[in-house]
Amino acid sequence: MYKKSEITQTKHEFWTAFGAYMKPVPSAEGYRVNWQNYKTGVKQLFFRMKAERDFTSIGIELNHQDLDIQELQYEQLLLFKKLLHTTIGEEWVWEFAQPDSYGRPISKAEKVLAGTNVMNREDWPAIISFLKPRIIALDEFWSNVKYGFEDLK
Template identity: 65%
Template sequence: MYNKAETSRIRSEFWIAFGQYMKPIPNSEGRRINWPNYKTGVRNIYFRMKAERDFASIGIELGHQDEELQELYFDQFAQFKKMLEATMGEEWSWKLHQENEFGQAVSRIEKILPAVNVMNENDWPEIISFLKPRIIALDEFWSNVKPGFES
């Protein structure tokens, strides 16, 4: 279907398009932000957006190598579950100690949009419409809870 170079180019074009679409939108503190490469500012806590051949997803990924510390972060997020769901306006999936695509143990709190394909440019508006409000809401949520994760 697509060779590796084409796949890489199409994915790159999607993320560039998404970044340009999001560029005029400031973060919750009114500052410019690189939305596709969102930095939480806290080690081992990542906001991951994915656009794949059969789904799109957005989530919080906890990547601490020490699984006990990872679970501690997960439990800390669980204390804010109601706040997260209120900010997001929906329930998210909570997965403790999953294996990521690199074989590392991670924990995820995520929302998945099934049956979209980043390789199909006709799906891009649906993927962007899925990711945009969620990354903005996630940023708002994070601005409220981040101090609890910085110590």
């Protein structure tokens, strides 16, 4: 069992290492980007990367409090589903308005890698190898479709 402070410290060290590893990688448009805290420019639309004790995941998360707006964003994203899967090179799991750990509805498209543990530093290369190409592909995808979300900002 890990102490909460140990988990927090290890995750901080992982994300710092990931950020340093990704720092030289420019965005699809050639700009510097904070990969760990990617800004989509659309309210309540996020690219989420998680490195936990039993899985790693990456995805697009919609968590607008107004469920009608969240549904519009989700439907808009669904229009680009084929382009997303083509850009990333794999199928993702899509969910609409599923409750999060606080009971709030969130919609998402994500890919999960089971069996990794951020607390095990030997897993870090596998976690980074999973996240890096997908966040780069998400950025490329977003550079092509973000204008379709301008009315939903």
